[in-house]
Amino acid sequence: xxxxxxxxxxxxxxxxxxSSLPTSKPLDNPVAYSSMDEAAVAASTQAMQLSITNxxxxxxxLWDNQYYYTTAVTENRxxxxxxxxxxPKAAKIVAMYHTHPMKPYANMxxxxxxxxxxxxxxxxxxxxxxxxxxxxxxxxxxxIYVEKNGLWTFMGYPHTMKLACARSNCN
Numbered sequence: 001x002x003x004x005x006x007x008x009x010x011x012x013x014x015x016x017x018x019s020s021l022p023t024s025k026p027l028d029n030p031v032a033y034s035s036m037d038e039a040a041v042a043a044s045t046q047a048m049q050l051s052i053t054n055x056x057x058x059x060x061x062l063w064d065n066q067y068y069y070t071t072a073v074t075e076n077r078x079x080x081x082x083x084x085x086x087x088p089k090a091a092k093i094v095a096m097y098h099t100h101p102m103k104p105y106a107n108m109x110x111x112x113x114x115x116x117x118x119x120x121x122x123x124x125x126x127x128x129x130x131x132x133x134x135x136x137x138x139x140x141x142x143x144i145y146v147e148k149n150g151l152w153t154f155m156g157y158p159h160t161m162k163l164a165c166a167r168s169n170c171n
Contacts (some may be wrong), residue, residue, distance in 0.1 A: 001133070004012075006080040007044060009014070021075075021082055021083050021084045022073035022074065022075060022083045022084075023073065023083065023084050023085070023086055024057065024058040024059060024070040024071050024072070024073045024083050024084070024085045024086070025070055025071050025085075025086050026061075026068060026070055026087065026088060026091075027068070027069070027071060027072075027084070030068045031070075032066035032067070032068060033066065033067040033068070034066070034067070035039055036060055036062070036067050036094050036123065037136070037147070037152065037166065038067065039060045039067035039068060039069045039095075040060045040069065040095050040097050040123070040125040040134065041125075041134050042069065042146055043058055043060060043069035043070075043072065043097050043125075044097045044099065044125050044126070044134045045134070045153075046072060047072035047097065047098070047099045047126075047127050048054065048099055048127040048129050048132070050072060050074070050099075051074075051099035051101050051129050051171075052101055052102060052126065052129065053078055053099065053101050053102075054074045054075075054076050054077060054078055054081075054098045054101060054102070055074060055077060055078065055079070055080060055081040055098055055099050055101060056072040056073060056074045056081060056098060057072065057073065057074075057081040057083055057096065057097060057098030057099070058070040058071055058072045058073065058083070058085070058097055058098075059085045059093045059095065059096050059097070060090065060093070060094055060095035060096070060125075061087050061091045061092060061093050061094060062092050062094050063087075063088055063090065063091035063092075064090075067094070067126070068091075069087055069097070070086075070087070072099075074082060076112040076146075077152075078101050078103060081098050081099075084106030084151065089108075090112055093120070093122060094122060095122050095124065095125060096116065096117070096120070096121040096123075096124055096125070097124075097125040097126070097127065098125075098126060098127070099115075099127040099128075099129060100126050100128055100129065101129050102129050102130045103119060103130075106128050106129065106130050106131075106148075107128050107130070107131055107135065108135075109124060109126060109135070109137045109144065113126065113137065114137055114139070114142075117137050118139045121139065122139070123136060123137065123138055123139065124136070124139070125137075131145060133146055133148060134146070134147045135147070136152065142157060143157060144156055144157070
């Protein structure tokens, strides 16, 4: 098993062991998905059921040409989730997911979320508890999408969405 500490929502991501952080691990009986989006939506949907007041997070990984996700973990905070990820040997993290509990600006990626995606070169997903949907940040094109009924729809660019959220509270 290899480990990656993914410090989400407010801290910088790093590759290191951090024993004081909760560890997100592969599921005991994992389901294989054919796409990263499918695995991320499944993970985010499951994590949203836990996340009324606290953020939860984990990773999506590619292993043997299939996509899987790790367990959702929390630090019992409503503004961040920091954790380390343990993966099977030869697996590669392709995305990180976490939840935004019911609070203002939940339907938006923070600057830290996007910075971590760019730094790690992984797609970021957020399960938005108040709206019961998943949003995705594609770091390659700096674009945000929303998933509805299995379809991804363009939601906007981070800079224009921040202006719109400032006007409507984005929760």
